Amino acid sequence: MTKKRAIDVQNLEIETLGPPKIDSPLLGSSLKGRDSEESIDWDAFFDDGHRILMDASLDSFERYKEQGAVPSSFEQAGARRKIYFDPSKVRAGILTAGGLCPGLNDVIRSLVMTLFYRYGVQNILGIRYGYQGLIPSFGHSLVQLTPSSVAEIHQFGGTILGSSRGNQSIEELVDSLERTNMNILFCIGGDGTLRGAHAIAGEIKQRNLKISVVGIPKTIDNDISMVSRSFGFETAVAKATEVIRSAHTESQGAPFGVGLVKLMGRDSGFIAATAALARGDANFVLIPEVNFDIDGPGALLVKLYERLKARGHAVIVVAEGAGQKFFLDEQVVKDASGNTLNKDIGQFLADKIKQYFQKLGQDLNLKYIDPSYIIRSAPANSSDQVFCSFLGQKAAHAAMAGKTDLLIGQWNDHFVHVPIAMAIAKRKKVDPMGELWSSVLERTGQPSLIAGK
Numbered sequence: 001m002t003k004k005r006a007i008d009v010q011n012l013e014i015e016t017l018g019p020p021k022i023d024s025p026l027l028g029s030s031l032k033g034r035d036s037e038e039s040i041d042w043d044a045f046f047d048d049g050h051r052i053l054m055d056a057s058l059d060s061f062e063r064y065k066e067q068g069a070v071p072s073s074f075e076q077a078g079a080r081r082k083i084y085f086d087p088s089k090v091r092a093g094i095l096t097a098g099g100l101c102p103g104l105n106d107v108i109r110s111l112v113m114t115l116f117y118r119y120g121v122q123n124i125l126g127i128r129y130g131y132q133g134l135i136p137s138f139g140h141s142l143v144q145l146t147p148s149s150v151a152e153i154h155q156f157g158g159t160i161l162g163s164s165r166g167n168q169s170i171e172e173l174v175d176s177l178e179r180t181n182m183n184i185l186f187c188i189g190g191d192g193t194l195r196g197a198h199a200i201a202g203e204i205k206q207r208n209l210k211i212s213v214v215g216i217p218k219t220i221d222n223d224i225s226m227v228s229r230s231f232g233f234e235t236a237v238a239k240a241t242e243v244i245r246s247a248h249t250e251s252q253g254a255p256f257g258v259g260l261v262k263l264m265g266r267d268s269g270f271i272a273a274t275a276a277l278a279r280g281d282a283n284f285v286l287i288p289e290v291n292f293d294i295d296g297p298g299a300l301l302v303k304l305y306e307r308l309k310a311r312g313h314a315v316i317v318v319a320e321g322a323g324q325k326f327f328l329d330e331q332v333v334k335d336a337s338g339n340t341l342n343k344d345i346g347q348f349l350a351d352k353i354k355q356y357f358q359k360l361g362q363d364l365n366l367k368y369i370d371p372s373y374i375i376r377s378a379p380a381n382s383s384d385q386v387f388c389s390f391l392g393q394k395a396a397h398a399a400m401a402g403k404t405d406l407l408i409g410q411w412n413d414h415f416v417h418v419p420i421a422m423a424i425a426k427r428k429k430v431d432p433m434g435e436l437w438s439s440v441l442e443r444t445g446q447p448s449l450i451a452g453k
């Protein structure tokens with residue numbers, strides 16, 4: 001008898017500051033429709049009843065039905081007919097926090113353009129260097145953002161607002177929002193930033209304030225739960241793909257040539273796996289989610305030697321978070337956000353490989369490439385630019401409708417509202433049994449790399 005899989009019922013309701021009672025200025029905009037006879041009920045307005053199923057498979061739908069449960073679904077993101085905030089009274093703040101990521105400026109630009117042109121919001125403030133910018137002792141002043149000040153920023157990588165890591169006092173942050181009369185806060189950042197945003201929303205609720213907090217998930221690592229794609233990821237993969245191509249070229253240029261590439265990805269191997277798939281040149285892909293051994297029969301060094309004897313060259317792609325089990329004796333060091341800093345698996349592997357071939361008395365040409373920050377400091381590519389533009393628009397619509405403690409995610413090809421608490425509950429990881437990883441294994445022909453297997 002086949003075992004029934006459990007159904008996954010989640011609370012994906014979105015908090016609001018109160019009932020939206022004001023007609024959206026978008027109702028009267030030029031977007032009104034092509035035919036003046038046509039009703040204003042144009043497709044791009046959504047109401048909270050528009051929902052996107054969390055699990056879109058028919059099989060799962062049937063299981064919900066069988067067990068009498070309502071399938072979990074996300075509220076669809078987009079413009080509402082009624083909004084909560086009077087645009088003339090809005091003071092919106094935007095901050096970017098955590099590591100850099102392609103597309104930060106595109107999101108800032110999209111937020112400013114949507115708030116200003118679609119809603120007529122005049123007061124849009126840039127908060128410098130992440131959460132630090134709200135804490136008086138850092139002395140970072142707020143900057144007024146206007147369509148003309150952001151007009152060209154999407155041409156550049158990085159963030160015009162600057163960023164920082166590290167936690168600040170939640171009480172002080174909310175004090176600052178009160179003092180500066182901000183009623184909307186956009187937090188563009190990864191896991192740590194979103195945790196901060198959630199805590200701020202909690203403190204705002206405690207104080208019974210009417211301030212909306214909207215997160216926009218950012219990370220090249222693509223490791224945020226409940227978000228199928230985070231902006232910047234595609235650009236980083238495209239950059240990483242170029243690096244793998246170089247490693248492949250170098251490996252072919254000399255006898256027993258090995259191109260070893262280390263790619264960012266602190267806890268998840270999405271960049272390494274996806275870039276390796278894109279190129280198809282990698283023979284070994286090592287990610288944090290999949291265990292591997294270096295020494296012993298069946299492990300990396302032996303398999304690498306076999307590959308080199310058979311084909312003369314090889315490419316290894318390693319995610320920075322892979323193989324951390326080899327450093328258990330070393331002291332744990334954390335960054336300002338509390339993330340454990342990974343030990344340098346790339347250099348470690350390079351040394352191990354060199355030593356192994358030296359012992360064998362076999363000449364080796366190893367080229368180790370660590371593109372490091374190069375893959376994330378680039379401007380967004382066109383696909384990410386389009387994506388960022390949507391994210392900024394949807395975030396502005398959500399905030400103006402008085403929604404709070406949410407982030408804008410993409411799920412089943414739709415933009416949705418995700419409660420921040422759900423997204424930060426755990427990190428998204430490459431599923432070793434899932435499609436992405438099995439496709440990598442198919443493409444590389446990589447064996448298990450566990451010694452003795």
Ligand code: F6P
Pocket residue numbers: 098099100165190219220221264265266320335376
């Ligand atoms: O999370 C994005 C990321 O680029 C990781 O891949 C990397 O480990 C980390 O940030 C590095 O961040 P920083 O050196 O800026 O603190």
